[in-house]
Amino acid sequence: xxxxxxxxxxxxxxxxxxxxxxxxxxxxxxxxxxxxxxxxxxxxxxxxxxxxxxxxxxxxxxxxxxxxxxxxxxxxxxxxxxxxxxxxxxxxxxxxxxxxxxxxxxxxxxxxxxxxxxxxxxxxxxxxxxxxxxxxxxxxxxxxxxxxxxxxxxxxxxxxxxxxxxxxxxxxxxxxxxxxxxxxxxxxxxxxxxxxxxxxxxxxxxxxxxxxxxxxxxxxxxxxxxxxxxxxxxxxxxxxxxxxxxxxxxxxxxxxxxxxxxxxxxxxxxxxxxxxxxxxxxxxxx
Amino acid sequence: xxxxxxxxxxxxxxxxxxxxxxxxxxxxxxxxxxxxxxxxxxxxxxxxxxxxxxxxxxxxxxxxxxxxxxxxxxxxxxxxxxxxxxxxxxxxxxxxxxxxxxxxxxxxxxxxxxxxxxxxx
Numbered sequence: 457x458x459x460x461x462x463x464x465x466x467x468x469x470x471x472x473x474x475x476x477x478x479x480x481x482x483x484x485x486x487x488x489x490x491x492x493x494x495x496x497x498x499x500x501x502x503x504x505x506x507x508x509x510x511x512x513x514x515x516x517x518x519x520x521x522x523x524x525x526x527x528x529x530x531x532x533x534x535x536x537x538x539x540x541x542x543x544x545x546x547x548x549x550x551x552x553x554x555x556x557x558x559x560x561x562x563x564x565x566x567x568x569x570x571x572x573x574x575x576x577x578x579x580x581x582x583x584x585x586x587x588x589x590x591x592x593x594x595x596x597x598x599x600x601x602x603x604x605x606x607x608x609x610x611x612x613x614x615x616x617x618x619x620x621x622x623x624x625x626x627x628x629x630x631x632x633x634x635x636x637x638x639x640x641x642x643x644x645x646x647x648x649x650x651x652x653x654x655x656x657x658x659x660x661x662x663x664x665x666x667x668x669x670x671x672x673x674x675x676x677x678x679x680x681x682x683x684x685x686x687x688x689x690x691x692x693x694x695x696x697x698x699x700x701x702x703x704x705x706x707x708x709x710x711x712x713x714x715x716x717x718x719x720x721x722x723x724x725x726x727x728x729x730x731x732x733x734x735x736x737x738x739x740x741x742x
Numbered sequence: 743x744x745x746x747x748x749x750x751x752x753x754x755x756x757x758x759x760x761x762x763x764x765x766x767x768x769x770x771x772x773x774x775x776x777x778x779x780x781x782x783x784x785x786x787x788x789x790x791x792x793x794x795x796x797x798x799x800x801x802x803x804x805x806x807x808x809x810x811x812x813x814x815x816x817x818x819x820x821x822x823x824x825x826x827x828x829x830x831x832x833x834x835x836x837x838x839x840x841x842x843x844x845x846x847x848x849x850x851x852x853x854x855x856x857x858x859x860x861x862x863x
Contacts, residue, residue: 635831636827636831639827639830639831640827642827642847643826643827643847646847646848646851647847648847648851670834670835673834673839674827674830674831674833674834675830676839676845677822677825677829677830677833677834677839677840677845678825678826678827678830678845678847679822679823679824679825679845679846679847679848679851679852680847
C-alpha cells in the first residue's frame, strides 16, 4: 500500500504539477510577487517533493514546514491565506486525476490512492489552519512589543528635569514598563524632578492610580520628586469618588503650572528677552 | 571583627557607604556603629549611601526606618543616597515607601540636601 502510493507519487511528478499549473489557479491566487518566491511551478514543486518525502516516511513534517512557511509569508505580507487552501486542494485534485488516467484499468487501486490522498489533504488543511493562527499570533506579539517601546518616552527637558508624557490606556504590563523606563531615565540623567503628564490617559481607574502612586514612590526613593500634571476633571472626580489618598504627591492642573513649579525648585527663571515673537518668515523680531 | 560598613566623616556629616549585601548580624552591628557615631558632638547629618547595594530585604528596610527614628530623636537628619531602581521597585512592591526619609540621587546631592535643609519642601 505505502509502496504503491510512493511509486505513483514519484512517477507522476510531471503529470501532477502540469495539471496543477494548467488548472484554474491564476496569478491572483498564487501571488505573482516576491511573497511566494517565484512562479507557481516552484510552489507546487516544493509541495510535491515535501509530500514525496513525507509519504515515504509516513509523517507530515516536511509538508508541515512548507505549508507553515507559505502561511507565514502570506500573513507577513498581509495576504489572504484562502488561496493557500485552494493550492493544497488543487494539488490533491490533480493527483487524483493523474491516478485515474494512469491506472484506468485498476479502479481498486485508484480508490485506494484517492483515500490516501484524502487523508493527507485533511491533515494538510489542519496544518494550514494551525500555522496561520500561529503566524498571526506572532505578528500580534511583535506589534505589541513595538507599541510598548514607542509608548513610554522619557524626555530630558532641562538639566535635572524630565518629562514623562503618558498617552493611551495603562495596563499592568505597561505600567511596569513605564516604571522601569522612568527609574532608569532618572538615574541616567541624574534628574531631581519628573513631570508626569497624564492628560493623554483616557481612563483612570483604581489600577492606574495605584500604578501611578507606586511609580511616584519609587522615584522618590531614588531621590527624585514627581509632579503629576494634566489632571482632568473626570480624573479628579474618580480619585475623590474612589477615596484614593494621593497624600503628599504634588499635582498640578497643567504642564505649564507643573513646569513653573519645577523651575521654582531648581531656581530657574523664565523670562522674555527683547521684543515680541520673531516673525516666522523673516526671523526678525516684530 | 572586621567592620562591614565604613563610616566616614566629612565636615560635620557622617557618611556610611553600604558595600554589598548585609547579613542580619551585620545590619545590627552597622546600626550600633552608626548610633555611636552620631551621638558624638558635631554631628549635623547622616548620609547612607546605597549605590552598590542591589538587593534589600525587609530587615534592612526596617533597620533603615529605625535608624531614621533614632537619629531624629538625636536631632540628626538622615538622607539615603544613590538607591538603585531595582531596590526602589522592590521596596515599593513590598509596600515600604520609607515615608519621611529623605532621599537623594547621589552622594553630592545628599550633601547638598543636608547643607541647605531649608531649600527643600
